[in-house]
Amino acid sequence: MADYSRSDLDTPLVGSGRKRLNLNDDTIGVYAEKVARFFGTGQYLFWQTIFVIIWILLNIGGFAWNWDPYPFILLNLAFSTQAAYAAPLILLAQNQQEDRDMVTILADRRRAEETKADTEFLARELAGVRLAVGDMVTRDYLRHELEDLRNLLERVEAKLDDAVASRIMDPQDFNAPTQGDVVD
Missing domain, CATH: 1.10.287 (Helix Hairpins)
Incomplete structure (x- = not known):
């Protein structure tokens, strides 16, 4: 086996020179x-x-x-x-x-x-965003829903007020004992 020194292996071989005619x-x-x-x-x-x-x-x-x-x-x-x-x-x-x-x-x-x-990727992404935005609550939709809820609450309060008023107007309620009255 040939005996190589470390420096021989670390040093690249030098070419035989540049070719004069490259075809x-x-x-x-x-x-x-x-x-x-x-x-x-x-x-x-x-x-x-x-x-x-x-x-x-x-x-x-x-x-x-x-x-x-x-x-x-x-x-x-x-x-x-x-x-x-x-x-x-x-x-x-x-x-x-x-x-x-x-x-x-x-x-x-x-x-x-x-x-x-x-x-094509951006078109698909844009279509996905449009679909997502279509399912999303918008400010106008939320405002409309809150307005409907407020109207519903006003109607419920009005019905409750009417029911309470009709109970107060009941003549039997006038005979009912009040605080401090003694019942026989």
């Missing part, structure tokens, strides 16, 4: 987007026009460096090569954008579902 899809996609964005600018068109003008002037002007005569086949080859690389780079950039759009769409859809669920 994963995301990295290439980022660079493709940068190139595609640059191809779509006025700055690119300006510099490409300057390059073509200088190329043509150097080759037509009769200088000693007449490396691409009049039909400019080498310039045409350079533009064909550029187009051959530009088209896939632009397509790759579009794919990257579609991937980002898909992630955004999925996030929006998830947020919309959460919002819908929250709205």
Whole structure:
């Protein structure tokens, strides 16, 4: 068994260094987007026009460096090569954008579902509150019930008063002994 010291186990391994060429899809996609964005600018068109003008002037002007005569086949080859690389780079950039759009769409859809669920929950809660408030005693209802109770008590008191008054008016009650009278 190998003999390890504690410091060897506590210390993380140091990588072999940084990779110089990273060819994963995301990295290439980022660079493709940068190139595609640059191809779509006025700055690119300006510099490409300057390059073509200088190329043509150097080759037509009769200088000693007449490396691409009049039909400019080498310039045409350079533009064909550029187009051959530009088209896939632009397509790759579009794919990257579609991937980002898909992630955004999925996030929006998830947020919309959460919002819908929250709205349905709040609607149910509001319906429950409305039902609870419908069974709840309101101030006007309580006032009306107390008024009915007071009217009922007044009627009961009036009937009691009438009954007491009718008993007092009974002639037999006048002959009844009162306090201090002696009964025979």
